Amino acid sequence: MNPYEVLGVREGASKEEIRKAYLELVKKYHPDKYRNNPLADLAEEKLKEINEAYNMLNQGGYSRGQSSSSGGASYQRVIELVERGQIPEAERLLSQLPSGTGQWHFCRAAITARLGRYGEAQQHLQAAMRLEPGNPTYQAAYQQMMGAMNQQRQTAFSGQKDTDDICRVCTALYFADCCCECMGGDFISCC
Amino acid sequence: MFGYLRPVEPELKIKDFHYFRAYYCGLCRAMGKRLGQTSRLTLSYEATFLALLLSALSDDAEQLTVGRCLLHPGRKRLFLKNSPHLDYAADVGVLLVYYKLLDDWHNERAIQGLLGVGFLSLTKNKVHKKRKQLAGGIAWELDQLQTLEDAACPSVDRAAEPFARIMRELFSVPGASEELLSFAYELGRWLYIVDAFDDLEADLKSGSYNPLRYQFAWQGEEASIFREQVKPPVEFNLYYTLGKLQDHYRQLPIVRREVLDNIVLLGLNQTTARILAGKKRGEDN
Numbered sequence: 001m002n003p004y005e006v007l008g009v010r011e012g013a014s015k016e017e018i019r020k021a022y023l024e025l026v027k028k029y030h031p032d033k034y035r036n037n038p039l040a041d042l043a044e045e046k047l048k049e050i051n052e053a054y055n056m057l058n059q060g061g062y063s064r065g066q067s068s069s070s071g072g073a074s075y076q077r078v079i080e081l082v083e084r085g086q087i088p089e090a091e092r093l094l095s096q097l098p099s100g101t102g103q104w105h106f107c108r109a110a111i112t113a114r115l116g117r118y119g120e121a122q123q124h125l126q127a128a129m130r131l132e133p134g135n136p137t138y139q140a141a142y143q144q145m146m147g148a149m150n151q152q153r154q155t156a157f158s159g160q161k162d163t164d165d166i167c168r169v170c171t172a173l174y175f176a177d178c179c180c181e182c183m184g185g186d187f188i189s190c191c
Numbered sequence: 192m193f194g195y196l197r198p199v200e201p202e203l204k205i206k207d208f209h210y211f212r213a214y215y216c217g218l219c220r221a222m223g224k225r226l227g228q229t230s231r232l233t234l235s236y237e238a239t240f241l242a243l244l245l246s247a248l249s250d251d252a253e254q255l256t257v258g259r260c261l262l263h264p265g266r267k268r269l270f271l272k273n274s275p276h277l278d279y280a281a282d283v284g285v286l287l288v289y290y291k292l293l294d295d296w297h298n299e300r301a302i303q304g305l306l307g308v309g310f311l312s313l314t315k316n317k318v319h320k321k322r323k324q325l326a327g328g329i330a331w332e333l334d335q336l337q338t339l340e341d342a343a344c345p346s347v348d349r350a351a352e353p354f355a356r357i358m359r360e361l362f363s364v365p366g367a368s369e370e371l372l373s374f375a376y377e378l379g380r381w382l383y384i385v386d387a388f389d390d391l392e393a394d395l396k397s398g399s400y401n402p403l404r405y406q407f408a409w410q411g412e413e414a415s416i417f418r419e420q421v422k423p424p425v426e427f428n429l430y431y432t433l434g435k436l437q438d439h440y441r442q443l444p445i446v447r448r449e450v451l452d453n454i455v456l457l458g459l460n461q462t463t464a465r466i467l468a469g470k471k472r473g474e475d476n
Contacts, residue, residue, distance in 0.1 A: 112348070116348075116355075116376065116377070116380065116435075117346070117348035117349065118348065118427070118428055118431045118432060118435075119346070119347055119348045119384075119406075119424060119425075119427070119428035120346055120348050120349075122424060122427050122428070122431075123424065145431065146427070148431060148434050149426075149427050149430045149431045149434065150430075151434070152430040152431070152433050152434040152437075152460075153426070153430045153464075155460055156430070156433075156460035156461065156463055156464045
């Protein structure tokens with residue numbers, strides 16, 4: 001796979017150009033747009049490819065065959081394991097990585113959310129954001145989580161039955177999925 | 192853990208109110224018939240909810256009869272009868288109350304707990320014989336909870352897990368869907384966390400275990416001040432859990448949904464808001 005081709009940028013494009021192209025493609029193939037659509041599988045496949053390409057370009061400037069063994073790759077592996085539901089493996093791998101960093105907290109957030117420990121997930125995300133205030137991935141994940149909670153709270157206060165199912169679908173995304181989807185290359189680019 | 196899972200009565204239609212009461216009163220009767228009069232004292236909204244939901248997920252026809260209640264002989268009321276779901280809920284109801292009292296005695300040395308345990312032990316033995324596996328499962332999970340409490344577990348999420356698993360166990364009837372079990376699990380989490388927050392001030396004063404105390408590192412400050420400090424994260428946790436729970440609930444193929452909708456979609460929301468505001472039942476928001 002040629003990552004430049006996948007992202008539709010010229011070889012040697014700058015980091016900003018790559019990032020811009022990447023974000024546009026993610027928007028285009030985002031699973032939300034393909035809900036109940038027969039093309040959903042295709043879009044998912046495509047999104048995976050896009051993420052891979054972006055990660056390749058971000059890991060040490062993409063010189064072929066250079067598999068990065070940096071911390072970033074390992075943290076990403078943790079997220080992948082979480083995505084596949086292999087929680088014990090994800091926890092084992094994470095325990096071997098340096099703890100207390102923003103990435104570490106983000107991984108913990110993904111794991112705990114998957115385990116249904118939402119309170120802990122929130123605390124870890126907050127810690128990740130404190131350690132890396134500008135990181136857009138963490139912010140997006142956090143906003144998504146808080147959005148779901150706020151909608152629920154408003155329902156409670158207005159005392160109305162929630163009948164707007166379409167609206168709910170958007171916010172009912174699992175937080176863990178969100179972590180994985182938003183993850184992409186941002187996660188790597190910050191390290 | 193009791194009393195958080197009940198309908199919002201003013202929002203019920205009269206017919207639905209009577210329908211709910213037919214289950215509540217029917218459960219009370221089923222308990223008396225099946226397990227003896229003592230068991231009727233353990234009648235709870237939680238057990239009624241269990242019967243309502245399991246019944247609404249099955250195709251069984253309901254048999255309603257009109258009769259009089261010994262405690263309220265003035266007026267005739269509706270009773271549900273001959274329902275396997277009521278029988279099951281009767282057994283579960285006794286177990287829940289028994290273990291709750293046992294827990295009160297262990298943790299707070301509450302004398303009512305000890306008296307209750309003694310009082311209920313015969314009834315509990317009856318249930319144990321019928322539901323060996325279930326009773327064993329509950330006892331096992333409560334043991335897990337005890338271990339967490341002894342270790343002063345500093346996470347309300349983790350402390351909630353044994354109880355959440357108990358709830359899942361209670362709904363693990365033949366043919367239970369994954370959706371139903373996930374719903375039950377989140378419901379267990381919600382109940383535990385609501386209870387922990389509701390009891391926080393009292394627990395700080397009495398020194399009983401409360402996961403929030405350790406999760407948010409209580410330093411001996413005024414209980415009401417500490418309560419306000421931990422409120423935002425607890426609020427997040429409760430509403431987020433509630434969102435998940437209601438998403439699962441909406442996927443369930445429920446046949447008679449009026450009362451259940453009222454409890455799950457309305458009642459739980461209101462209770463969450465009320466407990467967070469620190470109000471008792473009746474002091475409405």
